[in-house]
Amino acid sequence: MTLLDDYAEEFLSVASHLPGYERNWLNEHRQASLQIFLENGIPTPQLESWKYTNLHVLGQRALPLASTECLHVDRKSLKPFLPEGLGERTLVFVNGWFRCDLSDDMDGAEETVTSLASALHEGQLDSHVLLGSPAPEPERALHSLNSAFMTDGAVIRFAKGKQSEGPYHLVFVTAPGADAAATHPRNIVIAERDSVAEIVETHVGLDEGAYWSNSYTSIFLESGSHVRHHRFQGDSLLAHHIGTTLVEIGTGAKYEGFTVSIGGKLARHEISAHLTGTDAGCDLTGIYLGYCSQHIDNTVQIHHLAPHGRSRQVYRGVLDGEARGVFQGKVVVAPDAQGVDAHQLNQNLILSSSAEIDTKPELEINANDVKCTHGATVGALDEEALFYMQSRGISRGTATDMLIDGFINELCRESLSPVLSEWLGSMFASWMMKRHEQ
Amino acid sequence: MLEIKGLHVSVQGSVILNGLDLTVPEGEVHAIMGPNGSGKSTLSYTMAGREGYVATDGQILYRGVNLLKMSPEDRAREGMFMAFQYPVEIPGVSVLYFLKAALNAHRKHRGEKEVDAIEFLKLARSNADTLGMDHEMLNRQVNMGFSGGEKKRCEILQMAILQPQLLVLDETDSGLDIDALKVVAKGVNNLRSENRTILLITHYQRLLSHVVPDKVHVLSGGRIVASGGKDLALTLERKGYAEFSTEAA
Numbered sequence: 044m045t046l047l048d049d050y051a052e053e054f055l056s057v058a059s060h061l062p063g064y065e066r067n068w069l070n071e072h073r074q075a076s077l078q079i080f081l082e083n084g085i086p087t088p089q090l091e092s093w094k095y096t097n098l099h100v101l102g103q104r105a106l107p108l109a110s111t112e113c114l115h116v117d118r119k120s121l122k123p124f125l126p127e128g129l130g131e132r133t134l135v136f137v138n139g140w141f142r143c144d145l146s147d148d149m150d151g152a153e154e155t156v157t158s159l160a161s162a163l164h165e166g167q168l169d170s171h172v173l174l175g176s177p178a179p180e181p182e183r184a185l186h187s188l189n190s191a192f193m194t195d196g197a198v199i200r201f202a203k204g205k206q207s208e209g210p211y212h213l214v215f216v217t218a219p220g221a222d223a224a225a226t227h228p229r230n231i232v233i234a235e236r237d238s239v240a241e242i243v244e245t246h247v248g249l250d251e252g253a254y255w256s257n258s259y260t261s262i263f264l265e266s267g268s269h270v271r272h273h274r275f276q277g278d279s280l281l282a283h284h285i286g287t288t289l290v291e292i293g294t295g296a297k298y299e300g301f302t303v304s305i306g307g308k309l310a311r312h313e314i315s316a317h318l319t320g321t322d323a324g325c326d327l328t329g330i331y332l333g334y335c336s337q338h339i340d341n342t343v344q345i346h347h348l349a350p351h352g353r354s355r356q357v358y359r360g361v362l363d364g365e366a367r368g369v370f371q372g373k374v375v376v377a378p379d380a381q382g383v384d385a386h387q388l389n390q391n392l393i394l395s396s397s398a399e400i401d402t403k404p405e406l407e408i409n410a411n412d413v414k415c416t417h418g419a420t421v422g423a424l425d426e427e428a429l430f431y432m433q434s435r436g437i438s439r440g441t442a443t444d445m446l447i448d449g450f451i452n453e454l455c456r457e458s459l460s461p462v463l464s465e466w467l468g469s470m471f472a473s474w475m476m477k478r479h480e481q
Numbered sequence: 482m483l484e485i486k487g488l489h490v491s492v493q494g495s496v497i498l499n500g501l502d503l504t505v506p507e508g509e510v511h512a513i514m515g516p517n518g519s520g521k522s523t524l525s526y527t528m529a530g531r532e533g534y535v536a537t538d539g540q541i542l543y544r545g546v547n548l549l550k551m552s553p554e555d556r557a558r559e560g561m562f563m564a565f566q567y568p569v570e571i572p573g574v575s576v577l578y579f580l581k582a583a584l585n586a587h588r589k590h591r592g593e594k595e596v597d598a599i600e601f602l603k604l605a606r607s608n609a610d611t612l613g614m615d616h617e618m619l620n621r622q623v624n625m626g627f628s629g630g631e632k633k634r635c636e637i638l639q640m641a642i643l644q645p646q647l648l649v650l651d652e653t654d655s656g657l658d659i660d661a662l663k664v665v666a667k668g669v670n671n672l673r674s675e676n677r678t679i680l681l682i683t684h685y686q687r688l689l690s691h692v693v694p695d696k697v698h699v700l701s702g703g704r705i706v707a708s709g710g711k712d713l714a715l716t717l718e719r720k721g722y723a724e725f726s727t728e729a730a
Contacts, residue, residue: 425569426532427569428569428570428571428572430529430531430532430553430569431565431568431569431571432571432579432582432583433530433552433553433554433557434529434530434553434554434556434557434562434563434565435557435562435579435583435586435639435643436554436557436558436583436586436587436590436643437554437579437582437583437586438554438586439552439554441582441586445571445574445578445579445582446571446572446573446574448573448574449571449572449573449574449622450572450573451573452573453572453573453622
């Protein structure tokens with residue numbers, strides 16, 4: 044049997060356990076999505092947007108849905124991933140399913156918050172509008188696989204004109220023992236007109252398992268809304284992580300995305316943003332840290348579809364050991380999207396002679412009155428700065444850490460609240476320790 | 482006491498210092514003056530331990546220990562401080578964080594307890610006040626976007642906090658206006674003491690009007706070619722280095 048036959052079979056065996064099985068439209072949606080996946084298969088480097096990231100390991104055999112039996116996860120084991128002072132709006136998902144017992148109580152929240160599984164089950168999502176139509180492109184085959192198998196996630200609707208008090212934290216945990224299994228979480232966030240929303244999305248593993256996380260988050264910003272979305276990926280160093288964030292930004296709305304990737308044997312986070320209304324803004328900041336033989340891919344596509352949009356991408360990476368980074372930043376300006384202002388910058392620190400980065404900016408401009416810039420830098424640590432610090436008594440090792448810390452924390456300080464900045468700071472510090480142990 | 486004996490240094494294969502001898506007793510301030518290309522910066526970088534400055538012969542003894550055998554950070558922890566001609570920008574690292582890391586490295590080396598953030602903030606602020614520096618500067622990234630004067634002030638602040646015993650100022654006066662020059666001079670004068678050794682390396686005599694040296698040495702062709710009292714600096718200012726250059730040749 045081939046890989047694709049295995050996936051077809053896996054679907055048949057789990058379909059009746061997937062949420063919303065009783066709804067015909069949803070079953071059709073899942074089946075249509077599966078069909079598209081089966082037609083395309085796992086993306087290969089022959090596809091332009093997968094040129095630098097080879098998923099051949101995922102192509103070797105079909106990975107079944109991660110089990111939900113005998114999971115030993117308690118709130119204490121999640122502590123490192125729950126920043127103190129973030130507030131009590133944490134939703135925890137283990138192996139792709141919502142865990143009420145590990146989550147905060149959402150009764151009384153101003154926003155409509157529910158798990159995807161119950162939304163589908165109770166018919167709160169009564170059509171595929173919010174799920175999107177299955178995308179036929181081979182590049183997006185893994186989104187289709189997610190649409191076929193999606194289990195759970197958060198559905199949050201921020202009410203019109205309201206400002207959310209503190210962020211919602213969506214924590215996706217893979218429990219120990221999920222080797223060679225997959226999770227397909229799916230989140231839907233709607234920021235209604237003029238609302239102000241904040242979400243933290245965290246993906247982690249509780250052991251060094253060789254699992255696959257294939258997550259998908261859609262965020263819809265209605266006119267005048269403002270969404271801040273912070274995404275932290277610290278999965279197991281044996282895991283594959285493919286994450287997709289799809290954003291639609293309406294008139295005068297602003298999306299601020301902050302994405303951090305430090306986990307995964309192979310990790311890819313793809314952001315696809317569509318600025319559909321005039322004066323829409325999309326501000327993306329990314330940090331990726333890799334060591335050993337990690338492969339970390341950040342792929343961004345910004346589609347300026349309306350006039351006077353602004354977009355900014357600033358991605359910084361630090362690569363050590365034999366790690367490989369990929370940055371692909373594409374900006375597409377539609378013919379009538381005049382007055383667009385788009386900037387892109389990718390900066391990399393390479394700490395070892397075996398580490399590498401493939402950085403590819405791509406501008407596709409079809410309007411004549413636009414301002415688009417892009418830049419990429421790749422360099423080693425500044426020897427002058429290291430010597431200066433050493434000449435003040437700081438050891439070379441500490442000086443190196445301070446320069447790396449300065450390089451990445453500058454972006455945190457600019458974009459994050461002190462609580463999040465400090466939490467990420469501690470994650471970076473532990474990355475730095477692990478790097479030294481190598 | 483600082484004793485440099487028969488120091489030969491090559492940079493990228495060319496011999497720059499060629500048998501330099503110099504003795505600076507504890508508690509004294511000595512100036513080293515010399516024309517461009519005489520080896521002034523090479524001397525200071527060699528003392529600080531910069532990579533690429535290869536001592537092929539000779540010694541730099543400070544309190545009897547050969548600095549040449551130590552890493553740059555150990556030289557600093559043993560009490561040496563070089564004020565840079567061009568202080569380096571360190572992106573993403575605040576002055577406060579940088580100085581605290583440096584001070585604690587020194588304290589750890591001496592077997593003392595590290596200072597905590599609050600204690601250090603007080604220390605840094607009071608030193609900033611003495612130098613007439615805005616507290617806001619402590620939160621800025623080290624030397625990033627600083628004016629020439631601010632960079633030099635920041636060097637003086639570091640000295641004041643680290644309290645080095647052996648001070649080497651490499652053309653610290655270059656590019657400074659008179660007000661900044663006075664701040665630098667005051668900072669150095671404050672550090673003059675019986676147990677401190679200070680070496681001022683400079684092209685011009687103007688800093689020496691404010692920090693009066695005990696002795697002046699002329700560096701030319703990679704060695705000390707003349708030594709004298711503070712008046713030697715004035716003579717050099719008047720007559721230039723020509724006579725020493727020929728002598729060296």
